[in-house]
Amino acid sequence: MDILANLYLGFGVALSPYTLMLAVCGCFLGTIIGALPGLGPSNGVAILIPITFTLGLDATSALVLMTSVYYGAMYGGRISSILLNIPGDEPALMTTLDGYPMAKAGRAGDALVLSGVASFVGALLATVGLMLLAPSLARVAFLFGPAEYFALYLLAFCTLGGMASNNQAKAALAACIGLGIAMIGVDQSSGLPRLTGGNLHLYDGVDFLVAIVGLFAIAELFFFIESHGKGSSIGVILDKVRVPWRDIWNTKWTMLRASGVGFVAGILPGAGASLGSFLAYMTEKSIAGPKGGFGTGVPKGVAAPEAGNNAAAGGALVPMLTLGVPGSGTTAVLLALLMTLNITPGPTLFTERPEVVWGLIASLLIANVVLLLMNVPMVKIFVKILMVPAWILLPGVTMISFVGIYSLSGSYFDLLLMIGFGVLGYFLRKLDIPTVPVILGILLGGNMEDALRRAMTLSDGDVMYLFSSPISIGLWVAAIVGFVAPMFLRSVLRKPQAITD
């Protein structure tokens, strides 16, 4: 009954009228952010972090607000996927496969409500899974020494590179870019600057928020300039929205299975939400067989990836909270949020600051319910927001990013750096080099090096120490398999391409 007592503690933290209000605001804002084409969960949350920071909210309130935005954006992402055929982020791609055909067939309202319910089921089950699994994983994590942590970080980069990209070398390069940037700044043990090129502004290192906002938000601006904002108008008519009870009932097993698959995929460090929605969709597709009609706009094809996607988002919180290793781009941004709030995720978080963990879990549950209640009746309002033209939206987002980063340090240097990251992000995405490993590298680089250095100090420079325990050997094997295996599986597991009109 530990869980119930903890949950009681969590709700005690998260259920005050003020935080409840923050949760509602966050959910509303998040859904809008997710629904707007060109803004996904990662860049939406990233832009808001500096602003939340300067608002001076305390840790719990900030956490409640941002997790609501995070979950809201996951919900909102499906609106642009279904109505515009534009996935807000990578995992939402699978939703477009059946959601857009369904909307074109005149069932846009049904698809939106069904996917909302599927999101709810996936996220709810994943949060329950998180409650059951995370505390026991946190106990295992106490066995981790520096060698194990080093292997774990490596595993995160390897699986991320292996599963989430099409080219291993490019994923590895992306991770190296991030790690390399993380090394810049004053070295903690010697107190001497490293790799700053003598630039005083770099002595503090590169703030990951600058990198995240640049890579995600500013880069988006360049993409819109390239395309002149085309492709962001609605070609689908949404008439009366009803609740399609029959479809919801018929897809109940699909939702449950997809939630399970998504949750497990989300737990894998580094693999994250894209893998979750992909596996959920493919599993359901093979269960339904060729007669299932997947890809032509069937309800199951909408429910499966949405449940999987949201379950994976919850699952990704398990390694993030217990080990400090995020499983996806958005959890990486959430990790960044925790770090700005001076909360270090890891096994000690569960014992030392239970109110943060359980407050977070409680706020996830609250956000979930709020979102379901908000999304079904208010879906028409959110659809209206899609009408905001790109020529107002993108300059607006850019200016908000500037103000956010400017309010962090008040220095022009961070702003210029952010523009630089924007340009870098544009070229990386053009060349199909994933940007999430860059973010992870900047976030985790310091910890990864720290683990390596402590391991080397403990063992007096003996490299074999890195492979000295069963856990670390297991992690190394998993890392190598996770990196190499997708090369051979790629011909078997083809990612379905987005459909075009």
Added chain:
Amino acid sequence: MASDRIFGLITLITAVAYIAAATQIQTNFFSGEYLPKLFPIMIGAVAAISSLVMVFKPDPDPDWPASGTWPSMAIAVLVLAVYAVLLKPLGFLLPTVFAAGILSYQISPRILPAVLSGLGLSVGLFVLFKYALGLGNIVAYRIPTAAKLWDAISILIPFVGH
């Protein structure tokens, strides 16, 4: 093909330079001789190997934008950079009108909507940040001296600024 090769070459050179810089990292008694250098050198090595793979096994070229789009991208970068350095000496309102207006024009080249979105975003966001969110370090406008203005702009000019 060519894009990957060029990018791989650039990152290869960067990686080698990074390794070279890493070997020059200053150390002292507290940090030990090789520990501060170890991880950066490892990163550089992995990056160099990945770059070589990109050079020798390139993917097909992406769809680069039409050649007419490059100048407007360059203008966008320049506008953002100027905006970044002028935000402090000129305050929020005036630079934002221009920056937001120009960016809006580049996404959708129509004068009137661009002007309106510049004005609207500038005033609207200022009210949002200053009064709704209470961000402290945003100032509506400042009247700078010529010397301060030159100071700000000169940041962007290589070898002149600081």
